[in-house]
Amino acid sequence: MISDKKNDPAFFGWVAHQAGYDYTKSGQIISNTLNWLQEKRIFVSVLHKxxxxxxxxxxxxxxxxxxxxxxxxxxxxxxxxxxxxxNAAKLWSHFTGELLSSSANSLILKLPEELFILQRRQHYRINLPEGSTATFLYNQKKCKLNMQDLSAGGMLLCSKNPKDLPQLHHTIRNIIITIPSDDAAAGAENEILRFKIKEGEIVRAFADSRSRRFCLGVCFSPGRTEEERIMKYIRQRELAQLRKGIQEQ
Structure with missing residues (x-):
């Protein structure tokens, strides 16, 4: 066990995991986090299937x-x-609770061995539901492409046909992002959520051999109001990602 600890960096700090997570096995970090939650009386939620x-x-x-x-x-x-x-940085975090016993007022859990954080980096991207699209003007022509992911600073567009796609480092304007959603609190109307961006630049162009699609990475800087709305939607999707896998528990 001691040898495993020496060879596993997760026992000394945070390590990239998967699906946007970092995790740690550091007893000190886990203990400090639990003490912070207790002392500050931070609300936690319990999730299972x-x-x-x-x-x-x-x-x-x-x-x-x-x-x-x-x-x-x-x-x-x-x-x-x-x-x-x-956590203190407002990032979604979780640990697995293993129930040792319970009383009328308490759930007594085993001390967790791992702690996870769903990182929201500056341009953390979230996958979008099927049917998400972006319409925009390019060379005075209205275009419409499927969207694969979204961040507060950009998006990934995809098409099966490379014909007439915007070129690398060119600008697209009057962007309207349309996402299927029934979240009225996020601003959805008629089960559609829309974001409007003044313009964006094509910063990446590549062919995805697995999906046989041509993809464009777009960088943009939305206005303050739209940025806040996009971040609110991203946080909602983050929580959905956090719940992912609960159905198997």
């Missing part, structure tokens, strides 16, 4: 266990679940 609690708190954390205030609607159907929260 078919269930998500409201906000609750960690009431005790030591080198052996973590005690969570039992949610009032706790179904008592699972012994393994995710405990989810936002």
């Amino acid at each position: 078919g269930y998500q609690s409201g906000g609750t708190i960690i009431v005790e954390a030591n080198h052996q266990k973590v005690v969570v205030d039992k949610p009032k609607d706790w179904p008592a159907t699972h012994t393994s679940f995710r405990v989810v929260f936002r």
Whole structure:
């Protein structure tokens, strides 16, 4: 075990994982995080298949266990679940809760061995649902392409036909991003969410051999209002990513 710790950088800090996650096995980082959650009374949520609690708190954390205030609607159907929260940098974080025992008011969990953070880097991209498109003007001609992903500073467009695609380092204007969504709180109307961007520059062009599509990377700088709306949507998609995999737990 000691040898494993020496060879595994996750025991000393954060390591890139997958799907946008970083993770750590550092006992010091995990302990400091749990103590912060307890001392600041930061709300956490408990997630498992078919269930998500409201906000609750960690009431005790030591080198052996973590005690969570039992949610009032706790179904008592699972012994393994995710405990989810936002860290001090407002990034979604979670650890796996292994239930040791429970009482009328508490869930007593095994001290977690790993802690995960869903990183939202400056231009963190989220995959978009099928049917997402971008329309824009290029050489005074209206164009429409499928979208693959989106960030606060750009997007990835794809087409099966390379004909008449914008050229590298050229500018596209009057961009309207259209995303299927039923989230009225995010601004969706008639199950469609729209963002409007004044202009963008083609900064990357390549052929994706796996999907047999031609792709364009677009860089843009939205106005403040649209940037805030895009970031709100990205956070919503981040939470959906965080829930991903819960169905298997």
